[in-house]
Amino acid sequence: MEMTAQRDVRAKQAANAPKNPTAWIIAVSCFVLIGGALFLYSRVSWQQALLYVLGAFGGFVLYQAHFGFTSAWRKFILYRQGEGIRAQMVMMAVASALFLPLLIKGSIFGHSVAGNVHEVGIAVMIGAFIFGIGMQLGDGCASGTLYHIGGGDTNGVVTLIGFIAGSVIATTHFDVWMRMPHVDPISLIASFGAWGGFLLQLVLLAVVYYVVTVMEKRRHGKLLTTPLEHRHGWKTIYKGPWSLLVGALLLALMNVLVLMFKGSPWGITSAFALWGAKFVQLFGVDPTAWAYWQDEAKRQALANPLYYDTTTVMDISLMFGALLAAALAGRYAKPVQWKRPTRMTIGALIGGLMMGYGARLAFGCNIGAYFSGIASFSVHGWIWFVFAFLGSLIGVKLRPYCAYKN
16 A cells, blocks of 8 residues: 555656656757758758758757857956957858858859948948847847747747847838948958958957957956866767857858858848738738838848748748757756746847847848858948947946846
């Protein structure tokens, strides 16, 4: 009788214990990624399917390396820890070296190749500044928001909603900002030649790397690195965590592959404007009357199903790639925390709105404008970096009001 009672107690405890959905999440992630790639291969093209896979790869890398732009800037601003920014400079340098021959040739695999080189003006400066504030309030940039969602951060969902809304708002009067004072796009390659532009790029990256290093040593007397727990042995390959340097190198490789097969570098936020426009169409609103959608390519994207939009399919696969990485790393062995402080939710929504609005004004986000812009040798990318960082200085000061613990 006593043994039977003990078995009943154990059975009841097992029944009431929280379920671990890890296996199901891994299965669903693989199904979505494999099924999505096959669908795109059959309905669109093999290139679209490959870019879908590359998006998933990017999400996997971002999660396993915890490669954040927002957190890297915040750690440097608050604590003078520059490991994340140094990793970004390495990523830019490697990507620039890989981009250079493709940009010089201007084509590969029978199609044209062009970098993200945009005009520089008031709109870019203000847009990047707004984005910098928003990325700290939203606790994640464009890529960060997506991979945080895959990683089980419910705050990212709120940020994404704000991101989409802000993108839509900016498209309604996009022409006003485009009439602001500006200069034509400036490419370091076009201005200084291939080798001159490349060397100038390396010098600029080295200067940022050096300044961050000197300031960190002044504060701490040495360079600080994040210790990695190699508790998984060889399984670290798929369970993580990976070093920031590994993440930087893999993301640089990913971006050059995107450039090769898409014809333009990696971007994220143009899809948010498209999703928002598709959403308002459900309520009888006609976005084609707005300035942003007067461009023929954008109009075509609005008319086509979403799976024809490369940025959309890469954004979706990025989230599922991060979801798979998080599940393999054991993130979902613990329940997802849905309850958040109200102030944090409001901050995430406002941050998302600011990033969505700012990204449209500045021709991109931390990926499309900063990473891909600089790798494309665009002065616009460097201007974006400066003004977004200035915005982050303010955003970091505002975070405590949104219940964040810096």
